[in-house]
């Protein structure tokens with residue numbers, strides 16, 4: 799049996815919703831990245847400070863976790879789009895682990911189409927083993943059920959790829 803880990807960051811719950819849908823549907827482990835100093839999810843200041851962090855390629859210190867991502871055969875990584883790129887906590891995570899030999903699958907949550915951010919995500923990972931990628935637009939705003947269905951279908955496709 800392949801070991802699968804879903805890793806994600808989420809400030810306002812969209813990426814978290816998708817992460818939980820995926821992990822539940824394929825019965826994987828799940829790891830939520832949490833910065834030691836989190837932004838306030840309410841109000842508009844998050845756009846300024848979050849946008850600043852993302853643009854400046856900041857790597858905020860993450861709270862410790864007791865999972866070793868390198869123990870897994872497949873890592874499914876999810877991030878919100880911040881300032882046309884992946885979020886700073888994901889940057890922190892990627893700087894800590896060399897995932898170049900891992901099977902990966904990637905998703906983003908964004909307000910717009912998220913294409914540019916997905917390209918940056920893939921460029922950073924430089925992995926030849928990206929088994930799938932998918933983008934979601936504001937699940938909480940446009941429909942949790944439809945997003946869940948899309949996430950579950952996608953996760954099952956990925957699972958089939960590593961089982962074959």
Ligand SMILES: Cc1cc2nc3c(=O)[nH]c(=O)nc-3n(C[C@H](O)[C@H](O)[C@H](O)COP(=O)(O)O)c2cc1C
Pocket residue numbers: 807808809810811812813814844845846847848849877878879880881882883907908909910911912935936937
């Ligand atoms: C700091 C910040 C910057 C953002 N920048 C973008 C962006 O460049 N493009 C976009 O489509 N959405 C952008 N968004 C919207 C988020 O990507 C979107 O709301 C996403 O679903 C949030 O995921 P979460 O609820 O898991 O935190 C931004 C949101 C924040 C807080």
